[in-house]
Amino acid sequence: MKARMLERxxxxxxxxxxxxxxxxxxxxxSGRGRDTWFDLVTDENRERIQVHxxxxxxxxxxxxxxxxxxxxxxxxxxxxxxxxxxxxxxKRAIFGIRSCDLAGIWHLDRFYxxxxxxxxxxxxxxxxxFLMNLVCTDPERDIGEExxxxxxDTGPAARDHFDLxxxxxxxxxxxxxxxxxxEALFSQPMFKPGTQAQVEKRHAILGEVRKRFKTTTSWFPxxxxxxxxxxxxxxxxxxxxxxxxxxxxxxxxCPACTCFTVSDRQVGPDEIxxxxxxxxxxxxxxxxxxxxxxxxxxxxxxxxxxxxxxxAHYFIQRELSMACVGxxxxxxxxxxxxxxxxxxxxIRRATAANDKLEPV
Amino acid sequence: MNCAVQTTSPPSAVTENIYLPKVAVLDxxxxxxxxxxxxxxxxxxxxxxxxxxxxxxxxxxxxxLFGIGEFPASLxxxxxxxxxxxxxxxxxxxTTALHELKPGEKFAVRGPYGNGxxxxxxxxxxxxxxAGGIGLIPLRSCIVYALKHRDKYQRIQIFYGSKxxxxxxxxxxxxxxxxxxxxxxxLTVDRAADSWSGNVGVVGSLFKxxxxxxxxxxxxxxxxxxxxxxxxxxxxxxxxxxxxxxxVSTLERYMKCGVGKCGHCCIGVAYVCVDxxxxxxxxxxxxxxDI
Numbered sequence: 001m002k003a004r005m006l007e008r009x010x011x012x013x014x015x016x017x018x019x020x021x022x023x024x025x026x027x028x029x030s031g032r033g034r035d036t037w038f039d040l041v042t043d044e045n046r047e048r049i050q051v052h053x054x055x056x057x058x059x060x061x062x063x064x065x066x067x068x069x070x071x072x073x074x075x076x077x078x079x080x081x082x083x084x085x086x087x088x089x090x091k092r093a094i095f096g097i098r099s100c101d102l103a104g105i106w107h108l109d110r111f112y113x114x115x116x117x118x119x120x121x122x123x124x125x126x127x128x129x130f131l132m133n134l135v136c137t138d139p140e141r142d143i144g145e146e147x148x149x150x151x152x153d154t155g156p157a158a159r160d161h162f163d164l165x166x167x168x169x170x171x172x173x174x175x176x177x178x179x180x181x182x183e184a185l186f187s188q189p190m191f192k193p194g195t196q197a198q199v200e201k202r203h204a205i206l207g208e209v210r211k212r213f214k215t216t217t218s219w220f221p222x223x224x225x226x227x228x229x230x231x232x233x234x235x236x237x238x239x240x241x242x243x244x245x246x247x248x249x250x251x252x253x254c255p256a257c258t259c260f261t262v263s264d265r266q267v268g269p270d271e272i273x274x275x276x277x278x279x280x281x282x283x284x285x286x287x288x289x290x291x292x293x294x295x296x297x298x299x300x301x302x303x304x305x306x307x308x309x310x311x312a313h314y315f316i317q318r319e320l321s322m323a324c325v326g327x328x329x330x331x332x333x334x335x336x337x338x339x340x341x342x343x344x345x346x347i348r349r350a351t352a353a354n355d356k357l358e359p360v
Numbered sequence: 361m362n363c364a365v366q367t368t369s370p371p372s373a374v375t376e377n378i379y380l381p382k383v384a385v386l387d388x389x390x391x392x393x394x395x396x397x398x399x400x401x402x403x404x405x406x407x408x409x410x411x412x413x414x415x416x417x418x419x420x421x422x423x424x425l426f427g428i429g430e431f432p433a434s435l436x437x438x439x440x441x442x443x444x445x446x447x448x449x450x451x452x453x454x455t456t457a458l459h460e461l462k463p464g465e466k467f468a469v470r471g472p473y474g475n476g477x478x479x480x481x482x483x484x485x486x487x488x489x490x491a492g493g494i495g496l497i498p499l500r501s502c503i504v505y506a507l508k509h510r511d512k513y514q515r516i517q518i519f520y521g522s523k524x525x526x527x528x529x530x531x532x533x534x535x536x537x538x539x540x541x542x543x544x545x546x547l548t549v550d551r552a553a554d555s556w557s558g559n560v561g562v563v564g565s566l567f568k569x570x571x572x573x574x575x576x577x578x579x580x581x582x583x584x585x586x587x588x589x590x591x592x593x594x595x596x597x598x599x600x601x602x603x604x605x606x607x608v609s610t611l612e613r614y615m616k617c618g619v620g621k622c623g624h625c626c627i628g629v630a631y632v633c634v635d636x637x638x639x640x641x642x643x644x645x646x647x648x649x650d651i
Contacts, residue, residue, distance in 0.1 A: 071379050076426055081383050081466045116634065117619040120375040230648075259623030262379075262616045264429050272427045274379075276616075279623070287624060289614045290431070290452025295627070295649050305626075314629040 002186075003194035003202070006173045010190045011166065012049060014132065015041055017185060018093045023130055026063065027095040028053055038094065051134065051168070052141040055098045057329055059255040063092055064105055064125045065112075065278075067252075071121060071262070072274040086273075087121065093130035097162075099155030100147075100327035102133050104255025106161040110319040111258050130181060133162035137205055139212035144328055148341050151218040152326030156209050167202055174202050215328065218341040219348065220311070224322070226351050228313035234300075236350040240307075240343055241300025243336035248280030250330035250339060256310070256323040259286075281306050307343055378619045381424045381468035382408045388463050392447060393527045396494060397459060398436075400445040403469070412472065415439055417479055417501035418610055418638045421446075421471030422618045425457040432615045432633070435472060436497045436530075438504035447497045447529070473618040474637045477502050477582070477608060479509075486515040486575040490593050492563055492585025493522050496529045498610045498637075499584050503537070510542050515575055521548040521563035521589070525556045546572065563589060564596040576601045583609045583641075594641060604642035611637050611644070 006014075018025050025041040027049040036056040041049065075082045097105075105126075112122040135157040136142035136149075142156075149155030158165065164182035167174045174194060177183035185191070226232050251257045261279040264272050279286060281302055288294040296302055309315060310323040324340050331339030338346075387400040403409040415421075415435055423446065424430045431454040433446045450459045461467060479502060487506055491499050506513055518537055522528045528547065537545040546566045548559040559566060563585070567574055581602055583593050590609070597607055613625035613632045625632035628647035630639070639647070 074426060079464075079466065081426060081468065083381060083383065083468060085377050085380055112621065115620055117378045117621070118375045119621060120377045121379075123375055258621070260616065261622065261624070262430060264427055266427060274430075276622075279616075281623065287614050289612070290455065295613070301649075308628075309623075309626065312629060 002177070003199055004175045004177075004186055004191040005194045005198060006166070006175050006191055008172055011051060011173055012046065013188075013190055014164070014166075014185065015046065015049065015095050017188065018095070018130060018132075021091075023091045023093040025093045025095055026060070028056060030054075041095070049095070051096065052138040054141065054144050055101070055136075055147075055327065055329075057253050057333065059104065059253060059327070059329065060094050060097050060101050061104055061108065061255045063094060063129060064108060064122055065258070065260075067278045068275055069121060070273050070275050074264075074272050074274065076270045085120075087124050089124050089128060091128045091130070092125075093132060095132045096134040097131055098136055098142075098327070099133060099158035100149045100152070100325040101255045102131060102158045102161050103149075103152070103154035103321065103325040104327070105131070107256045107319060107321045107323060107325065108258060110321065114319070131162045131164075132182075133158050133165040133178075135165065135167040135206075137168045137209050139209065143209070143212055143214075144332065145214055146328030146331040146339070146341070147213055147326070148215040148218045148328055148331075149326035150210055150213055150216060151220060151341075152322065152324055154325045157206055167205070169198060169201055169205065174198060215331070215341050218326070218344045220322065220324075220344060222351075223344045223347050224311050224313055224316065226347055227308055227311040232347055232351060233354060236347060237300040237304045239350075240338050240346060241298065241303045243338045244282065244299050244303050245335050246282050246284065246299055246302075247335065248282040249333040249335075251280035251282055251306070252278060253329035253333050255327055255329070256325055258323075281309070303338070303343075307340075307347075310340075378621075379470075379617065381422065381430070381470040383466055384469045386461050386463050386465050386467065387443075389461075392529055393522075395451075396447060396449045396529070398445050398447045399458060399461070400443050401467075401469070402444060404466075409444070412444065412469075413439060415472035416476030417505045418476035418498060419472040419474045420498075420618070420633075420637060421469050421473065422615075423454070423458065424468035424470075425454050425461075426467065428454050428457040430616070431455065432473075432612070432618055434498040434501075434610070436500040438501045438508060440505055440508040447494070447500075449494055471618065473633055475635065477610075477638050479505055482580050483512045484578075485513060486579040487513055487517070488574060488579055488581045489516075489518045489520075490563055490581060490583045490585070490597075491518075491520045492589035492593075493527065494529060495583075495585030495589070496520055499582055500530060500533065502582060503543075504533075507537075507540070507543060514578070516543045517574065518543060518545040519548075519563050519566045520545070521550070521561075521566070521585075523550045525549050525552060525558075544572075562592065564592050567596055567600065574600060579606065581607045583607060604645065605640045607641035608638060609641065609644065611639060613637075 026038045027041050030036045030050050030053045036053050073084045112119040162178040165176045259279045260276040287296045383404045384401045390398045423433050436447045552560045615625045616622035618633045620631045620634035627649045
């Protein structure tokens, strides 16, 4: 990958370029305090795009897997039923997606496109998506209290899976292309060749940024081993379950969660639409069958399930990445402090304490 | 990565829409036992019907009711039979809507899904079917299939029990199997009226009846029924010397997609819809959740 340099003042020109190419561009904006979000860029709000800001809680996962998405339109007339799939095929670009969320989308790619059954709705959204990654380098604005991407090995700088990556070197930005689509932008005169000194500066900045993360003790390997071997005590799961308020928040903010429910809703006298809606394994109805039998009743069974699905070696191998990208959103929204970093630590400590030896 | 998506890549060959059901017509309905009916149906499109008919015993389909939703249903027919049908207990909103459907009315089906029983792998073996209540529905497919290919298998035994005599499923099939020379079919009920001359007791009690000899070596046991029956039958079979890997069953779970995406049926390392619904007891034990 070749590095190009870009003047600070020219950064938003990438947004203009993408818009000229017919992309709907989504970029991060900020309100008061911690309030940040991705929004559609218009002529009116272009100037307010933020480059450095806390990563929005509402993850850009929604551009490939919207929280509500229509799958089918079903019409009934004179006893006939007509079923029609509905697709969205608009070209979209995300400006300023963070490395963790990028890893999340890559994880979803394996899940939705890499198995026996390909999900055509996901595929159409994904094929039309341009990803412009921004590396988190500002310890004050980019890196939150809960961020732990160095533990999940997804950041702060993504190594792959972006079309274009920008890294703030101070006076200017270093741009790297990850795909031919990203590389095509380099024909614009605003991109200048980078020098060896600038590449070294990038290394130095990244080395420094890694030290500025506050959460760095989410050591997955041991936990992955314990979860996969099933050596975690029921007592530990119960402790985790006791702290879960069953709100489902962790799953709704997670950039790597995949579960959905399907619902039919009436939109006209003889017309319904079938939609899929994000669902959450934290909720007790998630596994309840018609007739009332629920194989997973206790809340700690459900927590166990969530962390098993995210951390078991079997699934990591199947999807080629862990279903946790270290974004820290679950830790930020959880009222019971059982987000991923806490759980990883609780499991590790409980299992370590379990093997205390008694003196003879 | 072979499946990496590139923004610039040309659109791939048209991906089939895995969530798109095809319109089906209800032909006729037959009453089986209280709350349970059998629905005979066919796809509107003949090509669709021909393709669907390639299902394997033990697979399932997703059934859509207009405006209500979709539910997973076992396939009780054998692929060797002409007609396609579902046998459904009225238990939730979708199944109730299906029970209210009149012949000639339309609904939608997609599938078949799941692994199914590997009936070809069992060639040359004894087959023992143990079913309780409506657990006979998914096993019916295997039994009919096995009898159609009778020369491929050794002994075939059926042990079937229900709560009362009028809750015995597929009566005409049961009579046929009882009279057939190629199969030993034993019935039992938990509670009997005076008109019942057969065995009274749980399914497991049939194994110990005089004259019954269950082969253990070179045998596959198919077990399907309510959780309590399942637990006791497994205990009996293991005590008789069956290996955990030679006992197979089919699981049911809440499902929304049937194709391994929605996540509802995921237990242990398995998605019941794509890795199952058929599992050996050895696998079920490892999954670590109630049946």
